[in-house]
Amino acid sequence: MERNAPVAPLTYMPGFGNDFETEALAGALPQGQNSPQKCNYGLYAEQLSGSPFTAPRGTNERSWLYRIRPSVKHMKRFSNASYPFWQSAPCIAEHSLPLGQLRWDPPPPLQQTANFIESIRTMTTAGDVLTQTGMAAHIYNFNETMTDDYFCNADGELLIVPQQGTIRVFTELGIMDVEPNEICLIPRGMVFKVSAIGTQSVWRGYICENYGAKFTLPDRGPIGANCLANPRDFKIPVAAYEDKETTCRIHIKWCGKFYVTKIDHSPLDVVAWHGNYTPFKYDLRNFSPVGAILFDHPDPSIFTVLTAPSGEAGTANVDFVIFPPRWVVAEHSFRPPWYHRNIMSEFMGLIQGQYDAKEKGFVPGGMSLHNMMLPHGPDTYGFEKATNSELQPVKLSDTMAFMFETRFPQQITQFAAELETRQDDYHQCWDGLERRFDGTPGLK
Numbered sequence: 001m002e003r004n005a006p007v008a009p010l011t012y013m014p015g016f017g018n019d020f021e022t023e024a025l026a027g028a029l030p031q032g033q034n035s036p037q038k039c040n041y042g043l044y045a046e047q048l049s050g051s052p053f054t055a056p057r058g059t060n061e062r063s064w065l066y067r068i069r070p071s072v073k074h075m076k077r078f079s080n081a082s083y084p085f086w087q088s089a090p091c092i093a094e095h096s097l098p099l100g101q102l103r104w105d106p107p108p109p110l111q112q113t114a115n116f117i118e119s120i121r122t123m124t125t126a127g128d129v130l131t132q133t134g135m136a137a138h139i140y141n142f143n144e145t146m147t148d149d150y151f152c153n154a155d156g157e158l159l160i161v162p163q164q165g166t167i168r169v170f171t172e173l174g175i176m177d178v179e180p181n182e183i184c185l186i187p188r189g190m191v192f193k194v195s196a197i198g199t200q201s202v203w204r205g206y207i208c209e210n211y212g213a214k215f216t217l218p219d220r221g222p223i224g225a226n227c228l229a230n231p232r233d234f235k236i237p238v239a240a241y242e243d244k245e246t247t248c249r250i251h252i253k254w255c256g257k258f259y260v261t262k263i264d265h266s267p268l269d270v271v272a273w274h275g276n277y278t279p280f281k282y283d284l285r286n287f288s289p290v291g292a293i294l295f296d297h298p299d300p301s302i303f304t305v306l307t308a309p310s311g312e313a314g315t316a317n318v319d320f321v322i323f324p325p326r327w328v329v330a331e332h333s334f335r336p337p338w339y340h341r342n343i344m345s346e347f348m349g350l351i352q353g354q355y356d357a358k359e360k361g362f363v364p365g366g367m368s369l370h371n372m373m374l375p376h377g378p379d380t381y382g383f384e385k386a387t388n389s390e391l392q393p394v395k396l397s398d399t400m401a402f403m404f405e406t407r408f409p410q411q412i413t414q415f416a417a418e419l420e421t422r423q424d425d426y427h428q429c430w431d432g433l434e435r436r437f438d439g440t441p442g443l444k
């Protein structure tokens, strides 16, 4: 028998990193203490710690969960499982691709049924999952809802970036519906499942698996107290639970390996919770960009939505950066990204529309990789256009690109190297950039 808490319409609590409290049944949340001798409704109390107990107050994160069964009843004695396309760092593939800039079209259509977890394909890995440094960039491409299958990633948090189709993410702490142009984050160690919402044939997007310290909001420096991603626009789910006694499977990723265990009930049985270790979602259209309002092109760090620190100040384990719709007004300036080389490694995806440095060839659902110190910048078309156009204020609309930018070089996987949608001719996009220098002065 199923006695599920009602799920629609979904509601959320606003704020980034706040201390929240929520209960799906009245009176389920203990007041004034975390660990009563007996909990209301016969619930079990359990703490989920996302930081060491002793972390400084500003980075100390934990939530208290009041649930039908403690999670020792869900997660014990796992046996081996296999997800051969989900790789972890370090993963140095034996491929023979020349070193250089890389770009892919979207993955080919699915040939079989796959749920969210089964569909994950790793494109790049960086750092080392065992030392909790670095990240992996994955894509997903699924057509089947997870019903009695659940997943838990002990290796890092998952930042999910849908590109096509709305997904429903049911976590231990509640339910989030996430559509393209929104993102969501599932904390390390939290059990969840993903359903497909809507009627299209495929749901696809990108994932950053962050092995390191958690994503947080970047400091704004002289920008001050407002703009960029504002804390109130982060949405945290309210408590919701499943009460079902059917055969369920919990899959776990732990130190780069996969395991599975069978239980006779749902692990999403948290009736009430409080704390600050939570999933969240965020609508990228709420990002308030700040940019050059007179001349020149600032570094893309002004578009950082979330940053995961590495321990070295200003050097991110991974930044999540977007290129949202915006006005471009700079005078006497080359407006698109400049040509550059970077110690950080840049994995990019496109959620919607066009990206100004690469109007053609970089398509929604596609990806590019500009690795540590490898040069890149606008293609020939982008250069010609930006050099010769009249510099009126221009609105870049219908666009949403993003970047996972990490301090560690990104190693491509065998899958990425062999993916049939890899553009073998990508480097030729710069072939038309001819020598313009002729030794005589003058702007050319």
Ligand SMILES: O=C(O)Cc1cc(O)ccc1O
Pocket (backbone or CB within 6 Å): 298, 299, 300, 336, 337, 338, 340, 346, 357, 370, 376, 377, 403
């Ligand atoms: O390479 C890219 O397209 C991303 C990027 C954008 C930008 O405006 C400045 C630097 C940068 O790396």
Ligand SMILES: [Fe+2]
Pocket (backbone or CB within 6 Å): 340, 342, 346, 370, 376
């Ligand atoms: Fe770049």
